[in-house]
Amino acid sequence: MISEIDVRAVLSRSVCEFHSDLVTRPTGRAVRGGIEAHLEEHPDVTMVVLDFSAVRVLDCSCADEVIAQLLLRHASGDAPRPAYFQVRGLHETHAEQIDDVLRRRGLALVAAERGGAARLLGSFTDLMRTAWERLAAHGSAAAEELASELAWSLEDARRALDELAGRRLVIRSHERYLPLPAA
């Protein structure tokens, strides 16, 4: 099940109803707590879309506390169950902050800017980006199909797709790899 979370609304509930700015680490921790509480209340959610459309300012500290720490917790197995995360509604400057904090931690995320197409933010190889862009543009593929289309070795194609799946940037279903549903 997909859950869409309005991050501005979580900010209102967790910190102050009048705030539109995701700034400071304590605020970031409170918002992340709000998101995690929502996920605990909805155990059937496996796909989470964080909507930043109503967020005005996002600083580096808050981006690290909300996004990077959330992904770290789920990547490390500390979370009660695995989940796929995407963000949408980013201002260009928000995307820069998130990209930077993810790179520092070796993480990656599927993100869409306001009025823009989805792309990867954070840390990933060229092969991973090319493979992800192929899936995002044309839908699911098996490693053999990707290798053939991109004139890669099967080993390279499989490695890129497995890495994307392992980091929950695509979904692996049997021998095929699917892009995350459009946020």
Place this chain on the structure above:
Amino acid sequence: MTTLVEVPQSLDDRSFEQFAATFAAAPGGSRVLIDAHACEWASPFGLVGLLCAGQALTERGAKPLLTAPADRDVAHYWARAGFFRQAEDLFEIHGTVPRVKPPPETNVLLEVTPVRVAGDVHTIVDRIQERAAAILTAALGLEAKATVGFGMALSEACQNIVEHAGTGGWVAVHAYTWRRRLGRRVVVIAVADAGVGFRQTLEATQAAGFGDRWGDGRALEAAFIHGVSRFRDPGRGQGLRGIRRWLDRWDGKMSIRSGTARIAMVPPWDDDVVLKEGLPMFPGAQLQILVPAATPEAQ
């Protein structure tokens, strides 16, 4: 005995060194009189820097004296900038302190405002964001997307106090035309505290690696250029990098003074040096962010 520390006629981030030199030379046990009566202009950096001096002297035990600017217009500007409201807790003020009422000075985007806890940062960003957006786009001719980064830069600069200073500090944001050095309108964010400073903040985790070379300059380089924080978590220490990245896009400048050193990100239009060491000792950390108007070609 009272020691006189004169405030330069024009107090900004450069002439601040003149002030810091006489401040550093004041004998420890003496009462200090900070004399601003002949001051004709002070940048936001100068105003928050004076408060740092007052805080440091107050913590030494003797509440310092301050003579307000004799020029009526200058004193009114300082009042409208919120300086005296903060200074009256730190100084015994002599001279005429004007009582001003709103509306505030139009050049003052954010009057001198204390920063003590994270909640203050929220309030500051919230209060200034709409006015800053109008100034950055209408008066400076920057693209609208510059305004989101402005809030980020302001927030990260203020958080340095909350996270590292070990004490409170102040922030002020003004817009004015910088005739002598640039000939363009600028928005200036000044953030300052009289806390422990960068060297002491990073000492426990960084000093051993530098050995005898460790000092204020190395601490500023580590934090400003390499994004080092006192926390070992790789996610920390990103705030200053974020500000630099944003300023780089808008041709801006940033400098941080701490202890006896000063480091700067110097844009092509300025002739400042990147790192100055051996400056007069001044407590805490003082940060300035400057965003210039777009050039006519860029607009």
